[in-house]
């Protein structure tokens with residue numbers, strides 16, 4: 001197992017390294033090995049924060065083996081979570097993390113001390129069978145040792161890995177075309193590779209874990225982790241976005257007001273609390289920028305990032321936690337009379353808004 005495999009565990013060579021290591025995932029799970037904890041963290045950070053990087057707050061060294069083995073474990077976990085948005089969010093987070101790493105790797109110099117863990121652009125192109133489909137444009141300055149700024153990508157792979165949803169710039173009519181190839185910048189080539197990674201990670205997910213004695217035992221052993229992640233997501237289907245003409249924070253339920261107050265005071269909210277707050281604000285229809293505005297400067301950036309993960313354009317948002325889940329996490333505070341009539345903070349907001357609208361209409365009629 002090489003450090004490179006741990007950094008890019010979706011590479012074919014990494015998979016082979018896991019297979020040839022003769023390590024039974026079931027044994028790791030039964031022994032609650034560090035790779036299991038890291039696998040759980042991998043999924044949790046992917047779903048909650050859009051990254052699979054280890055928590056920076058836990059600055060302990062991670063072994064190559066732990067890091068690499070956590071990848072197949074995280075795939076099992078994400079399959080067991082059985083939440084509609086989970087696979088998509090997980091694959092995007094793996095791809096986004098890999099994208100950051102590849103940008104750093106491609107820019108690293110030859111004398112880089114971490115060279116063994118780094119992948120080159122050629123490594124990536126070979127990995128995705130693109131080595132014959134991508135050609136570097138020579139630098140104008142022939143003596144320059146800098147990596148080329150532009151590349152030519154054959155139209156087929158370009159169309160396969162680009163998406164017109166990324167913006168008009170990606171449409172073929174707006175690109176330079178020559179000899180069946182499209183001109184892209186170095187950054188754009190990396191974005192195409194990020195999409196290739198996302199597809200590779202999503203391939204085959206979710207898969208059936210249960211169905212055999214061994215699979216059932218594995219699923220049972222991972223159940224506490226899976227249940228916790230499910231509760232965290234509190235997702236029982238598509239998000240229930242409440243559509244109102246204008247979002248009035250006066251109609252937020254007391255639990256959300258309390259979380260807002262904590263965030264505004266600069267408290268770094270625990271995962272469940274930050275998720276509940278961001279999911280609620282996205283659920284009432286605020287976009288990530290507006291979420292930052294409601295919370296205030298102190299924590300705006302962190303919560304905005306989280307809201308961006310939750311509110312992606314694919315429509316695979318998470319529902320905010322129910323009152324029951326909020327109670328389980330001690331986040332149900334300052335209950336009032338309306339709380340006795342609803343089961344979800346979104347219902348609280350919806351009925352409070354409707355009642356206020358009705359009162360305003362009555363007043364106007366008087």
Ligand code: SF4
Pocket residue numbers: 253254255256322323324326327331332333334335336339340343344345348
């Ligand atoms: S009952 Fe529901 S809406 Fe009311 S404070 Fe508790 S979690 Fe919030």
